[in-house]
Amino acid sequence: xxxxxxxxxxxxxxxxxxxxxxxxxxxxxxxxxxxxxxxxxxxxxxxxxxxxxxxxxxxxxxxxxxxxxxxxxxxxxxxxxxxxxxxxxxxxxxxxxxxxxxxxxxxxxxxxxxxxxxxxxxxxxxxxxxxxxxxxxxxxxxxxxxxxxxxxxxxxxxxxxxxxxxxxxxxxxxxxxxxxxxxxxxxxxxxxxxxxxxxxxxxxxxxxxxxxxxxxxxxxxxxxxxxxxxxxxxxxxxxxxxxxxxxxxxxxxxxxxxxxxxxxxxxxxxxxxxxxxxxxxxxxxxxxxxxxxxxxxxxxxxxxx
Numbered sequence: 029x030x031x032x033x034x035x036x037x038x039x040x041x042x043x044x045x046x047x048x049x050x051x052x053x054x055x056x057x058x059x060x061x062x063x064x065x066x067x068x069x070x071x072x073x074x075x076x077x078x079x080x081x082x083x084x085x086x087x088x089x090x091x092x093x094x095x096x097x098x099x100x101x102x103x104x105x106x107x108x109x110x111x112x113x114x115x116x117x118x119x120x121x122x123x124x125x126x127x128x129x130x131x132x133x134x135x136x137x138x139x140x141x142x143x144x145x146x147x148x149x150x151x152x153x154x155x156x157x158x159x160x161x162x163x164x165x166x167x168x169x170x171x172x173x174x175x176x177x178x179x180x181x182x183x184x185x186x187x188x189x190x191x192x193x194x195x196x197x198x199x200x201x202x203x204x205x206x207x208x209x210x211x212x213x214x215x216x217x218x219x220x221x222x223x224x225x226x227x228x229x230x231x232x233x234x235x236x237x238x239x240x241x242x243x244x245x246x247x248x249x250x251x252x253x254x255x256x257x258x259x260x261x262x263x264x265x266x267x268x269x270x271x272x273x274x275x276x277x278x279x280x281x282x283x284x285x286x287x288x289x290x291x292x293x294x295x296x297x298x299x300x301x302x303x304x305x306x307x308x309x310x311x312x313x314x315x316x317x318x319x320x321x322x323x324x325x326x327x328x329x330x331x332x333x
Contacts, residue, residue: 029079029113029138031275032151034070035282036111036136041067043286048105052082053114054089054121057098062105074275077155077267079113089121099129107131109289115139115150119297120314126295134288135297135310136281140265142189145316146308147299151281154273156183156265157193163261164198168231175228177219177256179245183265184235188320190265191235196328203328204234204244207320212244216251222333223254230254280305 033049040047049069051061073080088094102110102125109132112122122133137144140156160182167178180200184190188205195203202215219230232248234241241258249256270278277300284298284305296307 029081029083029151030070030073030076031270031278032113032136032138032282033079033081034074035279036285037065037070038067039283039286043290045286048107049081052084053118054086054094054098055084056082057101057125058086058088058094060101060104062101062107075269077269086121089124095124095128098125102129102131109133111136111285111289113138115141115144116314119144119310123295123310123314126310132289132292132294133310134285134293134295134307135313136285137297137299138278140190141184141187143187143318144297144299144313145318146297146313147301149277149300151274151278152266152270153189153193154277155268155270157190157197158271159265159268160190160194160261161197163259163264164194164200164231164233167259168198168229171231172229175255177228177230177232177248177252177254179232179234179241179248179256179258181234181236181241181258181260181262183262185237187237187318188235191233191238192320192325192328195233195332196324198231198233199332200231200233200328201332202230202232203325203332204232204238205320205325206235206237208322208325212247213251216248219248219252219254223252228254236260 037047047065049063049065050056112135119135126133137147137150139150140152142150142153164180171178182190191205245256245258281298288307293307295310297313299308
């Protein structure tokens, strides 16, 4: 998010606008936590993970009173437009703020989950995947040395975008995602037979939303006869220095967001489609679900063993 904030602030200033930041997301908008932003206020943050503006979940923004207080903050600070960084939940809030306040809003997809409809990729996804890939590569060294199976849990409560990418890029023997229910009995049998043939180093990537990873690890270990360890990568994926790809995407998304507002778009997000960044109607984004690439999933399975 920091690389995105930097781009938005500096592109706004280049267009003669006066950007301000809202601390702690919608909670800060409700509480009038508005601060001025200048070119120097975003110096040295392009390589930092997280957000200098902080963030917190807000349940109040889902209420009529919360929306009215948010609209009052916008009015009191003479804010003419709102740029929202986040994912699906943030954009649903942006849509309601737009309805209540009447000011234009544009969203920038900054979510490691990559589950925002209308964009091929979100800022943060590549960084999270790279962290999980490096961690899994390290675990494979241990798995090989000790003849063990590792069940590696990555983030993804509802969708398997991270798990699929990590599974493909690490050569995992199996990838478990919420969108596809695999036969664990068959997997355990296949692993057992592989073990009889001498293959005892197994990596399984599982999205956190697939099921109870502890129970699955225990079951696969018992049924396959191969010693199994569970490794939960967790919130490590959310931090750290962003990759070059994420920084580039943040820069172009930020510039596109300012351009979109100046062109008169009143409710949209900026999305990457192919090699082009374009405005996507906000209403479409929040009402549609981004589908996993099942062909990529099939490829992952075909070349995994």
